[in-house]
Amino acid sequence: xxxxxxxxxxxxxxxxxxxxxxxxxxxxxxxxxxxxxxxxxxxxxxxxxxxxxxxxxxxxxxxxxxxxxxxxxxxxxxxxxxxxxxxxxxxxxxxxxxxxxxxxxxxxxxxx
Amino acid sequence: xxxxxxxxxxxxxxxxxxxxxxxxxxxxxxxxxxxxxxxxxxxxxxxxxxxxxxxxxxxxxxxxxxxxxxxxxxxxxxxxxxxxxxxxxxxxxxxxxxxxxxxxxxxxxxxxxxxxxxxxxxxxxxxxxxxxxxxxxxxxxxxxxxxxxxxxxxxxxxxxxxxxxxxxxxxxxxxxxxxxxxxxxxxxxxxxxxxxxxxxxxxxxxxxxxxxxxxxxxxxxxxxxxxxxxxxxxxxxxxxxxxxxxxxxxxxxxxxxxxxxxxxxxxxxxxxxxxxxxxxxxxxxxxxxxxxxxxxxxxxxxxxxxxxxxxxxxxxxxxxxxxxxxxxxxxxxxxxxxxxxxxxxxxxxxxxxxxxxxxxxxxxxxxxxxxxxxxxxxxxxxxxxxxxxxxxxxxxxxxxxxxxxxxxxxxxxxxxxxxxxxxxxxxxxxxxxxxxxxxxxxxxxxxxxxxxxxxxxxxxxxxxxxxxxxxxx
Numbered sequence: 001x002x003x004x005x006x007x008x009x010x011x012x013x014x015x016x017x018x019x020x021x022x023x024x025x026x027x028x029x030x031x032x033x034x035x036x037x038x039x040x041x042x043x044x045x046x047x048x049x050x051x052x053x054x055x056x057x058x059x060x061x062x063x064x065x066x067x068x069x070x071x072x073x074x075x076x077x078x079x080x081x082x083x084x085x086x087x088x089x090x091x092x093x094x095x096x097x098x099x100x101x102x103x104x105x106x107x108x109x110x111x112x
Numbered sequence: 113x114x115x116x117x118x119x120x121x122x123x124x125x126x127x128x129x130x131x132x133x134x135x136x137x138x139x140x141x142x143x144x145x146x147x148x149x150x151x152x153x154x155x156x157x158x159x160x161x162x163x164x165x166x167x168x169x170x171x172x173x174x175x176x177x178x179x180x181x182x183x184x185x186x187x188x189x190x191x192x193x194x195x196x197x198x199x200x201x202x203x204x205x206x207x208x209x210x211x212x213x214x215x216x217x218x219x220x221x222x223x224x225x226x227x228x229x230x231x232x233x234x235x236x237x238x239x240x241x242x243x244x245x246x247x248x249x250x251x252x253x254x255x256x257x258x259x260x261x262x263x264x265x266x267x268x269x270x271x272x273x274x275x276x277x278x279x280x281x282x283x284x285x286x287x288x289x290x291x292x293x294x295x296x297x298x299x300x301x302x303x304x305x306x307x308x309x310x311x312x313x314x315x316x317x318x319x320x321x322x323x324x325x326x327x328x329x330x331x332x333x334x335x336x337x338x339x340x341x342x343x344x345x346x347x348x349x350x351x352x353x354x355x356x357x358x359x360x361x362x363x364x365x366x367x368x369x370x371x372x373x374x375x376x377x378x379x380x381x382x383x384x385x386x387x388x389x390x391x392x393x394x395x396x397x398x399x400x401x402x403x404x405x406x407x408x409x410x411x412x413x414x415x416x417x418x419x420x421x422x423x424x425x426x427x428x429x430x431x432x433x434x435x436x437x438x439x440x441x442x443x444x445x446x447x448x449x450x451x452x453x454x455x456x457x458x459x460x461x462x463x464x465x466x467x468x469x470x471x472x473x474x475x476x477x478x479x480x481x482x483x484x485x486x487x488x489x490x491x492x493x494x495x496x497x498x499x500x501x502x503x504x505x506x507x508x509x510x511x512x513x514x515x516x517x518x519x520x521x522x523x524x525x526x527x528x529x530x531x532x533x534x535x536x537x538x539x540x541x542x543x544x545x546x547x548x549x550x551x552x553x554x555x556x557x558x559x560x561x562x563x564x565x566x567x568x569x570x571x572x573x574x575x576x577x578x579x580x581x582x583x584x585x
Contacts, residue, residue, distance in 0.1 A: 044362060047467050
């Protein structure tokens with residue numbers, strides 16, 4: 001089993017979600033995060049005081065999936081999340097040791 | 113009521129007609145008709161007076177409510193939005209506490225110290241516990257409304273003035289220390305200033321025996337200069353917030369500040385137009401001047417920002433309107449509409465530069481710009497009142513025959529500007545000395561500033577055990 005963490009632009013969230021659901025991915029965790037890679041922030045001014053805001057809002061998807069689906073899912077995320085500009089985000093892949101369904105104690109690929 | 117009036121007039125005409133034509137020979141001293149007519153006439157008198165009182169009292173009670181609204185939630189929201197999230201409740205609590213605290217103090221001694229006769233500097237305790245303050249008007253102040261109405265209206269001013277100071281020491285003052293500080297400040301700074309400008313026999317009173325008649329319609333000196341300058345003193349005495357100026361401390365909710373500022377603008381109609389103490393044309397004039405100054409000032413500040421920063425901000429626009437309202441406060445019942453626009457526009461630009469340029473250069477932490485807006489705006493407004501006040505709007509000075517005398521510089525009475533300057537100097541002096549002494553005393557007895565850990569944790573948790581927003585709940 002593999003885990004994908006995909007950090008994407010908030011404006012691409014809906015299309016990434018749709019693409020995943022189309023592939024039959026039923027389980028995902030989505031969180032609102034802040035961060036940056038090489039993207040510059042912006043400046044806000046309040047009563048003459050300038051503030052550089054470089055923690056930018058992003059959406060993070062966490063998906064655990066069977067090894068066999070990895071390439072298709074990565075390709076789907078890339079397709080739906082890309083705008084071509086700096087700040088599009090990143091995908092991280094890691095290996096998952098185990099997965100357990102809390103309701104009925106299913107283990108392994110049966111649980112995801 | 114109309115029928116009685118018509119009836120009385122009819123009989124009066126009959127009586128007059130009868131006596132003139134000689135028909136009244138038998139009724140030359142008509143003991144039957146005369147007391148009836150007299151009674152009708154005095155009834156009429158009473159009804160006319162009651163009607164006027166009704167109109168004036170309705171407006172004044174409404175104005176008092178509007179001014180209270182300026183403190184809560186107006187100022188509470190305006191300031192609350194400007195601080196960091198962890199201090200939103202602590203900030204609002206300061207305004208709200210004053211609504212309660214000053215009211216009690218006012219009823220017991222405050223009103224008397226301000227508005228009873230006494231010396232040139234302070235009233236005596238003749239109205240202790242509001243003794244003698246009832247339905248009967250006090251004609252020296254407002255002849256057509258109950259004195260209790262006048263007292264309530266003035267109370268709302270006494271509440272909001274110290275609330276303005278809280279902006280300077282936001283996010284770092286102990287709540288207990290605030291309570292003690294405010295009681296002392298209200299007694300030592302506000303009450304003497306209010307008495308000097310508005311009280312019978314006050315040193316600066318324009319109409320009731322002042323040595324240096326000062327024009328301050330709704331409180332440029334009494335409210336804005338005293339609070340603004342005291343704000344600067346406390347900001348300097350308490351020192352900067354932990355992390356200031358390196359750590360970013362942007363407002364946590366300009367949305368809240370926006371709502372607060374709009375409530376302030378609307379409430380200010382009660383503040384200024386209500387200071388006419390009646391519902392007549394002077395109230396209208398003050399209403400107009402107030403609104404135009406706010407409008408011009410909002411454009412002034414936003415325009416200056418647009419030029420200097422490339423973008424006009426919402427915070428700038430609303431701050432501008434507040435600055436204009438501050439500056440027009442002393443002038444509102446004395447100036448025509450066009451000078452009101454000018455005063456507003458100047459206040460918008462001057463206060464913007466004060467806050468955005470001068471403050472940064474001087475480096476003090478007047479967290480919410482209480483001095484920059486109220487201290488400077490109030491000083492500017494007080495002086496310009498002497499320039500633009502005119503008898504065409506408010507014939508406040510009269511000669512022995514009752515003819516209107518020149519009021520301000522545009523009337524030809526340039527000396528008024530000098531009197532305004534004297535009042536400005538006195539208010540600055542009283543604010544500085546009074547506040548310094550009080551700060552020293554409270555610091556020694558209670559301790560003013562919260563410990564550093566409490567400041568970092570935030571006032572909401574450390575002083576009140578609460579959080580403003582529990583969105584996960």
